[in-house]
Amino acid sequence: MGIEINKKRSLELARFTIQHSADTIIFHDSKGVILMANVSACRQLGYSENELIGLTIQDIDPDSNKKTWSKFWKELQKEKSITFEARNQTKSESLIPVEVTVNFVEFDGLEYAVSFSRDITARKRIEEDKEKAFKEICRLREQLEIEKEYLYEEVIELQAFGDIVGKSPALQTILRQIEMVAPTDASSLINGESGTGKELIAHEIHSRSSRSRHAMVRVNCASIPRELYESEFFGHIKGAFTGAVRDRAGRFELANQGTLFLDEIGEIPLDLQSKLLRVLQEGTFERVGDEKTRNVDVRIIAASNRDLKLEVERGNFREDLYYRLNVFPIDVPSLRKRKDDIPLLAAHFLKLAAKKFKTQEPQLSKANVFQLMNYDWPGNVRELQNIIERSVIISQNGKLKFDLEKKQSDKEMVIDKEWGESRNILSFEEIRILDEENTLQALKKTSWKVFGQDGAAQLLGTPPTTLLSRMKKLNIKKPHYP
Numbered sequence: 001m002g003i004e005i006n007k008k009r010s011l012e013l014a015r016f017t018i019q020h021s022a023d024t025i026i027f028h029d030s031k032g033v034i035l036m037a038n039v040s041a042c043r044q045l046g047y048s049e050n051e052l053i054g055l056t057i058q059d060i061d062p063d064s065n066k067k068t069w070s071k072f073w074k075e076l077q078k079e080k081s082i083t084f085e086a087r088n089q090t091k092s093e094s095l096i097p098v099e100v101t102v103n104f105v106e107f108d109g110l111e112y113a114v115s116f117s118r119d120i121t122a123r124k125r126i127e128e129d130k131e132k133a134f135k136e137i138c139r140l141r142e143q144l145e146i147e148k149e150y151l152y153e154e155v156i157e158l159q160a161f162g163d164i165v166g167k168s169p170a171l172q173t174i175l176r177q178i179e180m181v182a183p184t185d186a187s188s189l190i191n192g193e194s195g196t197g198k199e200l201i202a203h204e205i206h207s208r209s210s211r212s213r214h215a216m217v218r219v220n221c222a223s224i225p226r227e228l229y230e231s232e233f234f235g236h237i238k239g240a241f242t243g244a245v246r247d248r249a250g251r252f253e254l255a256n257q258g259t260l261f262l263d264e265i266g267e268i269p270l271d272l273q274s275k276l277l278r279v280l281q282e283g284t285f286e287r288v289g290d291e292k293t294r295n296v297d298v299r300i301i302a303a304s305n306r307d308l309k310l311e312v313e314r315g316n317f318r319e320d321l322y323y324r325l326n327v328f329p330i331d332v333p334s335l336r337k338r339k340d341d342i343p344l345l346a347a348h349f350l351k352l353a354a355k356k357f358k359t360q361e362p363q364l365s366k367a368n369v370f371q372l373m374n375y376d377w378p379g380n381v382r383e384l385q386n387i388i389e390r391s392v393i394i395s396q397n398g399k400l401k402f403d404l405e406k407k408q409s410d411k412e413m414v415i416d417k418e419w420g421e422s423r424n425i426l427s428f429e430e431i432r433i434l435d436e437e438n439t440l441q442a443l444k445k446t447s448w449k450v451f452g453q454d455g456a457a458q459l460l461g462t463p464p465t466t467l468l469s470r471m472k473k474l475n476i477k478k479p480h481y482p
Helices: 002-019 039-044 065-081 121-152 169-183 197-208 227-234 270-282 310-314 320-327 340-356 366-373 380-394 404-412 428-445 458-460 464-473
Strands: 024-029 034-037 081-089 095-106 110-119 188-191 216-220 259-263 282-284 293-295 301-304 328-331
Touching: 002 259, 024 039, 034 464, 039 081, 065 081, 065 095, 065 282, 169 197, 169 328, 188 197, 197 216, 197 301, 227 270, 227 282, 227 428, 270 310, 270 320, 270 464, 340 366, 340 380, 428 458, 428 464
Parallel strands: 188 301, 188 328, 216 259, 259 301
Antiparallel strands: 024 034, 024 110, 081 095, 095 110, 282 293
């Protein structure tokens, strides 16, 4: 009698243990019909035991159906025990990730199964966090590789103009404009001749903005071959074209959350301008050869030494793109229009040059300043720094000598057997006349071809954009023949 009582109590203990187990325990038959469920199962799924009994596994597992059940049961008959991850659907139709172990049971000639499942929501959350962290590490690693490829391969010469130096009213106006636009995300269009320091102004806007923690990426639109514009801007995938041996991110991806500086934007081909406009408006693009649409958050600062409004009128530049870029225009005057800054710039560049060439800093005399102030500076601030550096190299006994007239003659005159010997420059008026004559001769000699091999720019030894600016200044236009 005592043994029978002990057996009865053991059965009661077993049932109590099953009912109050922390794991969800469900008994079901070979068809998946639930025969019994413990308290944890009812609590997790939101049903009472009476509501659960009679439901099928398909009612609580959205990934199970009649076809998959047949295959599952055959596997369970063979393996006797199977462990897998699944999702339990509650009475309120929410989903709970679980790890399930199902054991095969034979009793009185019939087949049953008992499943033990455990909520793994916390574990899944940790795994997702790890996966996100890993993806972020991969993204940052790719970002660093891109920066190494673009930013270290292409040295950004911030010291091409030193810091923003000067006290002229024109420069003070620019500094006030920078202070106004920098904290915003507005696009800016910086207009000015070559060598006036447009890139330096772009860097100043970026460094004072909320995007300064991220990169400012520069693109010289005048130096990109026409067939590579789209790849340079948006990137490409492996095999997109001949020579595309691996995936490569474009400048927009590199500048994500930062600033993209489009220098000489007037050189962008008309057919690509619509794609550029789309990125500015929608913030989306595709790499060349890829169907995946990517999102990007970039602030645009553009610069040009051409009159883009005039280019719009001529049909060379999209009007909608022009107004998209020209939200906050900044006009940078030429150095000859802010000569008050020349002494300060010259002194600044002297310090930089002495440090660069590891030599004693020469003294800038009043005669030196007078000579610099009376030069026209067609190459603007860039030319001033080049002159200073050259003078530091050749200076003797600490005395500076600026061979400005020779510099002008070497730069502007085309020596050709058809013309005879080069002429001496006697005055600024004669410089202007010779400049116009020399430019016209070069253009006529090259049949008015400005760009490329054997073009007028190459013949004159000057960048094509500088030649175009000079033609505009001298009002030189290509003749139109009927």
